[in-house]
Amino acid sequence: MSTYSIKDLEQLSGIKAHTLRIWEQRYNLLLPKRTDTNIRFYDDADLKLILNVALLNDNGYKISKIAGMSGVEMKEEVIKLTEKTLTHDDQINALTICMVEMDEERFDKVLSTNILKIGFEQTMLNIIYPFMSKIGVLWQTGAINPAQEHFISNLIRQKLIVAIDAQIYKGGGKKFLLYLPEGEHHEISILFAAYLIKLKGHKVIYLGQSTPDDDLDSVYNLHQPEYLMTVITTSPSAENVQEYIDVLSERFNNAKIIVSGYQIVGQDIKLPKNVKSLNYIRQVREYLEEMEEVTIEK
Incomplete structure (x- = not known):
């Protein structure tokens, strides 16, 4: 009780x-x-x-x-x-x-x-x-x-x-690899991001909670996604998150990396050129719409 x-x-x-x-x-x-x-x-x-x-x-x-x-x-x-x-x-x-x-x-x-x-x-x-x-x-x-x-x-x-399962991928769009870092188990936000991305017609490769670095490397090398997305709520910790972002940027320097979560939002994080932070989960849709506008302009 x-x-x-x-x-x-x-x-x-x-x-x-x-x-x-x-x-x-x-x-x-x-x-x-x-x-x-x-x-x-x-x-x-x-x-x-x-x-x-x-x-x-x-x-x-x-x-x-x-x-x-x-x-x-x-x-x-x-x-x-x-x-x-x-x-x-x-x-x-x-x-x-x-x-x-x-x-x-x-x-x-x-x-x-x-x-x-x-x-x-x-x-x-x-x-x-x-x-x-x-x-x-x-x-x-x-x-x-x-x-x-x-x-x-x-x-x-x-x-x-x-x-997410109700959204059928029909081909085309961009390729997104979504995952949570090792030790991270807060899955709701990254799942909702997967739903929004798939809803917009993009391909989602979802690795889920606490993804080992070797697994992330293997899947990335196999699928070569244009976008990598993660949400950092508790792991890595605040004192290690800057180093984690820097290493992530170097390892996947050909991808656009999207990060969000408690350890990112409102923190004094210096983002490398290929990393973008989203303050709120509703910004995922806005980001996807901006991508569409850029594609149309081209």
Whole structure:
């Protein structure tokens, strides 16, 4: 069982801690537990409750009415709402509830509904990425546990793989080799890049997580791609990333190398001539469109 402070509940739900305390006193909405040293804390059931309350309250339900609902009634109302057109924040809140409950069926339904309404790309950019950023921060602060983070990441990864497989390469375009460096396992961004590149009609050679240098060399020499792309989130580390980029540039000096990720964005990295950094994953589409414009001009 995970435990949460009232600040954790505030970050997860968007409801101010002061408001939560008022609701505790006025409606007995939450019943905090206490440690042996008398420090207040909340459990998974409290988090699920407050996430449902936040979603209902944001959509016009009065707190007095919400407080009178049973758990089953509250969940039914939330399900009805998430099947309607809601704001992106509401959908992110709904996904957070699914994460806490580890409800795969409900998570899949929320995602599928959004994909049908606004398309896969916009669902990724406007819902999944903000959601992933939110849970990434919460995981680092201990507000959610690694199992919950892995559960969600794997479900999103499955969606991405299905979307990529649906894009049939018909020949032509450029050749992209996508990979993650040895020790790097954060795959969501590089998978989404693969989807966008394939969607634009280019060929994608995907090596995936933690690619050994020898494997990268072998595949590059075999396919001779025009573009090499990677995302560096944790590996190599900040103190080694400049050297890694420099060596990468020299090893593949005939390719255009595209890099992104936490260890790149906003860091003081000197990029060689054949290396370009992208600050945000949405820039992948922009970069591909710029490539098309250059090709048309030629």
